[in-house]
Amino acid sequence: MSASFHDVVRRVGEVPGVAAVLACEQVDSTNDALRRRADAGAIPAGTVLLADTQTAGRGRLGRHWHSPRGLGLYLSWLVRPRGDVAWFPRWTLLGAVAAGAACRDVAGAVVRLKWPNDVVARGRKLGGVLADLRTSAGGPELILGIGLNVEHREDDLPPELRSRATSLSILSGTIMDRADLAASVVQGLVTLGDRLERGDWDGLRERWTALAPGATSGRVRVLDRQGDRGAWTGTAAGLDERGALRVRRDRDGREVAVLDGESVVPLVER
Numbered sequence: 001m002s003a004s005f006h007d008v009v010r011r012v013g014e015v016p017g018v019a020a021v022l023a024c025e026q027v028d029s030t031n032d033a034l035r036r037r038a039d040a041g042a043i044p045a046g047t048v049l050l051a052d053t054q055t056a057g058r059g060r061l062g063r064h065w066h067s068p069r070g071l072g073l074y075l076s077w078l079v080r081p082r083g084d085v086a087w088f089p090r091w092t093l094l095g096a097v098a099a100g101a102a103c104r105d106v107a108g109a110v111v112r113l114k115w116p117n118d119v120v121a122r123g124r125k126l127g128g129v130l131a132d133l134r135t136s137a138g139g140p141e142l143i144l145g146i147g148l149n150v151e152h153r154e155d156d157l158p159p160e161l162r163s164r165a166t167s168l169s170i171l172s173g174t175i176m177d178r179a180d181l182a183a184s185v186v187q188g189l190v191t192l193g194d195r196l197e198r199g200d201w202d203g204l205r206e207r208w209t210a211l212a213p214g215a216t217s218g219r220v221r222v223l224d225r226q227g228d229r230g231a232w233t234g235t236a237a238g239l240d241e242r243g244a245l246r247v248r249r250d251r252d253g254r255e256v257a258v259l260d261g262e263s264v265v266p267l268v269e270r
């Protein structure tokens, strides 16, 4: 049965380790709404903001995130990481593992992760992670946004996305319960976040790599901010300590760390 937004909020509030839940029927972007709340007053790390729809949902690299009411999961989580800011890309991977594992465990979907932030099923985009970091005198503050397509039918997707996107309901042929899924994603964030803060980067890297077979040996095309003009090809060789993707460049055999801001396109879908 389809879950109401009220059910989603209630279930997330029951997850141990969630400091507070902020529920908004409609926002521009959950990341931006949580940033404004954090700026307006002290809110604890571990706060989750949920929305039933977003009017200006944001994706990576300035893209729009289509966020129809009642169909997707749109949430943001506030973290104040203790580690080095250089390790911040690890948190995007953490969000993708939490989202991907929840889709697998709750919906039985066969998901793959694509560096750095994509959750993919049958070669189509199912969800993504958007991390916004701010450093201030009080220390780094990270807002990790997760978007998942859950109850969308084919015609709920905009025509231009239909060949590239999917949802858990489309994949399974049944209506998915957003409340179960939301609770599982947030439980994953809390558990993985605790482990990462205690120094278990290897455990997270293993989990991410197990869901991203293309990241250890796949052929890729890397586009930098100049798009096609700066494109080059190589072979992926796993994650470095920061969470950057190591790629052995065809041109000169050198291993290069690809960081956020660049985009990596698999040459062969796995």
Ligand code: BTN
Binding pocket: 028, 029, 030, 031, 032, 054, 056, 057, 058, 059, 060, 061, 063, 065, 073, 074, 075, 076, 117, 118, 127, 128, 129, 130, 145, 146, 147, 148
């Ligand atoms: C991407 O794949 O490019 C990232 C998509 C992230 C979308 C989520 S929805 C909740 C949160 N709020 C936003 O504005 N974006 C993220």
